[in-house]
Amino acid sequence: MKNSVARIALLFTALMLLAIACGGSDDSGGIEIQDARYRLARADLGAGYMSISNTTDTDVTLRGVSAEDVGRVEMHETVMGDDGTMAMESRPEGFVIASGQTITLEPGGKHLMIFDPIGIEDRAFTFDFGDDSIDVVLTYDAVASAAAAASDSMPSMDHSGDDAMNDMDDSDS
Secondary structure, three states, X not given: OHHHHHHHHHHHHHHXXXXXXXXXXXXXXXXXXXXEEEEEEXXXXXXXXXXXXXXXXXXXXXXXXXXXXXXXXXXXXXXXXXXXXXXXEEOOOOEEEOOOOEEEXXXXXXXXXXEOOOXXXXXXXXXXXXXXXXXXXXXXXXXHHHHHHHHOOOOXXXXXXXXXXXXXXXXXX
């Protein structure tokens, strides 16, 4: 009888260790970043787009983004102004992703502004969620970059309400 109890205890312990090693039954989820890409409107200015899903049981906030060979990355949102014009606004407080929700960073909405990138290759960006950070490779989108450069879409946006955008002004060119 003692032998049977010892075997059951040993089997139970082995199964528990296996469950812990495999992640167990804790289904607390995580943060997933998909379809991550960036384009350049000019050699010194680009935008990043993707979907960010929060499958955890709590809200998370994207607090910042960084990358090597990039001057800086800012979080922005394109909004409709009272006068009916589109304006880009910096979001230094970040983007909140509610539990179980997905936000999409896309042209004409929330997006990343990428200042002074060096080169046009795919590159790793670090996404800071406070207690957690995630490294993701953003794919360089050459077709979208050519279209953005040809349409000159980013400089035509009204940036007058955003001090962080002053260095994007093309008035002295």
